[in-house]
Amino acid sequence: MTCGSVRFGGFRTACRDERDYYLERIYPAFGNLVPRDIASRAAKNVCDEGRGVGPGGQGVYLDFAEAIQRMGRKAVEAKYGNLFDMYQRITDEDPYTVPMRIYPAVHYTMGGLWVDYDLQTTIPGLFAIGEANFSDHGANRLGASALMQGLADGYFVLPSTINDYLARNPHTDTVDAAHPAVAEAVAETEDRINLLLSVDGDRTPDSFHREIGELMWEYCGMARTDDGLRKALARIPEIREEFWRRIKVPGTGEQFNQSLEKANRIVDYLELAELMCLDALHRAESCGGHFREESQTPDGEAERRDEEFSYAAAWEFTATGGAPVLHKEDLVFEYVHPTQRSYA
Amino acid sequence: MKLTLRVWRQQNPETPGAMATYEVDNISADMSFLEMLDTLNEELTLAGDEPVAFDHDCREGICGACSLVINGDAHGPERTTTCQLHMRSFADGDTIDIEPWRASAFPVIKDLVVDRSSFDRIIQSGGYISAPTGTAPDAHATPVPKPDADFAFEHAECIGCGACVAACPNGSAMLFTSAKVNHLNVLPQGAPERETRVLDMVAQMDEEGFGGCTLTGECATACPKGIPLPSIAAMNKEWLRATRKVRR
Ligand code: SF4
Ligand code: FES
Numbered sequence: 001m002t003c004g005s006v007r008f009g010g011f012r013t014a015c016r017d018e019r020d021y022y023l024e025r026i027y028p029a030f031g032n033l034v035p036r037d038i039a040s041r042a043a044k045n046v047c048d049e050g051r052g053v054g055p056g057g058q059g060v061y062l063d064f065a066e067a068i069q070r071m072g073r074k075a076v077e078a079k080y081g082n083l084f085d086m087y088q089r090i091t092d093e094d095p096y097t098v099p100m101r102i103y104p105a106v107h108y109t110m111g112g113l114w115v116d117y118d119l120q121t122t123i124p125g126l127f128a129i130g131e132a133n134f135s136d137h138g139a140n141r142l143g144a145s146a147l148m149q150g151l152a153d154g155y156f157v158l159p160s161t162i163n164d165y166l167a168r169n170p171h172t173d174t175v176d177a178a179h180p181a182v183a184e185a186v187a188e189t190e191d192r193i194n195l196l197l198s199v200d201g202d203r204t205p206d207s208f209h210r211e212i213g214e215l216m217w218e219y220c221g222m223a224r225t226d227d228g229l230r231k232a233l234a235r236i237p238e239i240r241e242e243f244w245r246r247i248k249v250p251g252t253g254e255q256f257n258q259s260l261e262k263a264n265r266i267v268d269y270l271e272l273a274e275l276m277c278l279d280a281l282h283r284a285e286s287c288g289g290h291f292r293e294e295s296q297t298p299d300g301e302a303e304r305r306d307e308e309f310s311y312a313a314a315w316e317f318t319a320t321g322g323a324p325v326l327h328k329e330d331l332v333f334e335y336v337h338p339t340q341r342s343y344a
Numbered sequence: 345m346k347l348t349l350r351v352w353r354q355q356n357p358e359t360p361g362a363m364a365t366y367e368v369d370n371i372s373a374d375m376s377f378l379e380m381l382d383t384l385n386e387e388l389t390l391a392g393d394e395p396v397a398f399d400h401d402c403r404e405g406i407c408g409a410c411s412l413v414i415n416g417d418a419h420g421p422e423r424t425t426t427c428q429l430h431m432r433s434f435a436d437g438d439t440i441d442i443e444p445w446r447a448s449a450f451p452v453i454k455d456l457v458v459d460r461s462s463f464d465r466i467i468q469s470g471g472y473i474s475a476p477t478g479t480a481p482d483a484h485a486t487p488v489p490k491p492d493a494d495f496a497f498e499h500a501e502c503i504g505c506g507a508c509v510a511a512c513p514n515g516s517a518m519l520f521t522s523a524k525v526n527h528l529n530v531l532p533q534g535a536p537e538r539e540t541r542v543l544d545m546v547a548q549m550d551e552e553g554f555g556g557c558t559l560t561g562e563c564a565t566a567c568p569k570g571i572p573l574p575s576i577a578a579m580n581k582e583w584l585r586a587t588r589k590v591r592r
Pocket of ligand 1: 503523568571
């Protein structure tokens with residue numbers, strides 16, 4: 001469920017073996033109130049060990065029994081009724097009487113397009129705000145604050161920065177369709193679309209989407225290793241090669257075509273997945289949502305290596321499948337300095 | 345589960361459409377309705393046919409993108425969005441009819457996808473507040489009484505799906521427009537445009553070709569977010585008040 005409810009406490013997280021309340025066991029001081037990266041990793045671990053619950057074993061229990069007993073059903077209902085209703089609708093199980101089954105899922109990635117303080121990208125006039133840029137959150141994001149980024153950028157920052165760009169009246173001339181850059185972009189897009197339509201292979205866009213998703217979840221997800229990331233980096237070019245050999249996109253490029261749209265997004269996904277793995281591999285420290293198994297304290301906490309990695313990594317695109325160029329932007333802390341987090 | 349689907353297929357806005365029949369097998373009762381359609385589409389794609397086009401985005405019941413008339417009901421038999429409808433609401437061997445929203449203000453783009461930009465234009469005509477930006481005001485600078493906050497929130501729940509229009513025999517967008525107007529008009533932040541908002545949004549709604557309201561009430565029965573029928577009366581009251589106040 002959402003981080004909001006997971007912060008609320010009173011519930012207990014358990015896996016299959018005789019209600020092993022594993023968070024309480026591993027983090028006795030914080031128990032079920034550990035941060036969500038730890039809670040999520042622990043949930044995946046117990047499922048990977050084959051101790052998950054439900055069909056497919058991809059789940060752990062979120063047990064509200066004690067909270068309901070302590071606060072009363074009314075209070076729980078007032079706070080989380082909406083969430084519980086949603087859960088019941090999806091699973092057909094009553095979370096007031098049967099423990100919820102949960103499993104972590106990716107719904108946000110830290111990082112995004114590089115922007116300057118005005119939120120302008122490296123393309124003049126192209127501004128990126130909200131989740132699309134890298135600016136507001138660091139290596140981790142606080143719970144329920146993805147909206148904050150959209151609101152802060154859209155409501156406070158952009159209204160005071162875009163006017164400077166517009167005031168310079170940058171668009172006195174419209175670009176001619178015959179401009180070489182336009183012709184090049186159009187030709188490149190048309191070629192790609194025609195190629196996608198002409199392969200006529202035997203695999204659907206969704207099947208590739210799933211395959212890359214699973215690969216990323218396994219090797220570039222909540223816990224990463226040098227070995228796993230290298231495996232993913234070796235696998236992605238193979239998937240790309242297979243994609244262009246076996247993709248099947250029905251229909252034409254002349255009208256609304258959702259398969260074509262998906263296939264195009266997968267071309268992008270391959271590029272982004274490769275970059276994420278590369279970035280995760282080069283950052284041989286643990287930091288926020290990026291947990292490198294090689295870099296952890298004896299009690300399993302993320303171990304930072306600020307002397308080496310206290311910078312934002314901005315990667316410059318060169319070519320598909322080509323090596324991007326790393327630009328390091330130093331992180332300078334004046335008042336509050338990063339320290340080792342400890343929940344043990 | 346094994347099901348027979350009768351699905352509206354339409355190449356583009358110009359070509360007339362028709363129902364086409366498909367069989368799907370091995371459908372789990374825990375699948376959502378859209379996952380069931382995904383299954384059909386994977387099969388169609390592999391067979392070299394064009395998959396059925398349908399709108400979806402969040403699949404969590406919060407974005408309003410999904411939009412199917414299922415067995416004659418907007419969003420199907422349960423009171424929820426299509427993405428939150430599960431196959432356990434159907435029985436093995438059922439025949440299910442799947443159609444797009446039908447309203448002249450929502451032209452079909454392809455198959456089950458309709459163009460709902462008319463809703464966007466209604467929002468653009470008044471569904472906003474103009475506020476000076478600058479330093480963020482303190483959180484308690486603008487007090488809002490709890491009943492007003494609750495009323496605003498109830499209406500803010502509208503996700504703009506358009507089921508109200510699809511369910512209405514007149515193709516009216518009164519429930520949607522009233523949700524948007526009431527949400528902002530009750531709040532102090534919405535006060536500066538209180539009158540122009542309701543007048544402009546209702547005018548835009550008429551211009552888009554939505555039908556008139558005869559208080560049939562089908563909209564409020566179909567609405568997945570429970571926007572109540574009296575919202576329309578509340579908007580009418582706002583509109584009357586505004587016509588008396590604003591001289592144009
Ligand atoms: S009022 Fe209800 S049915 Fe109509 S658009 Fe809003 S959420 Fe959908
Ligand atoms: S897909 Fe977002 S509400 Fe159904």
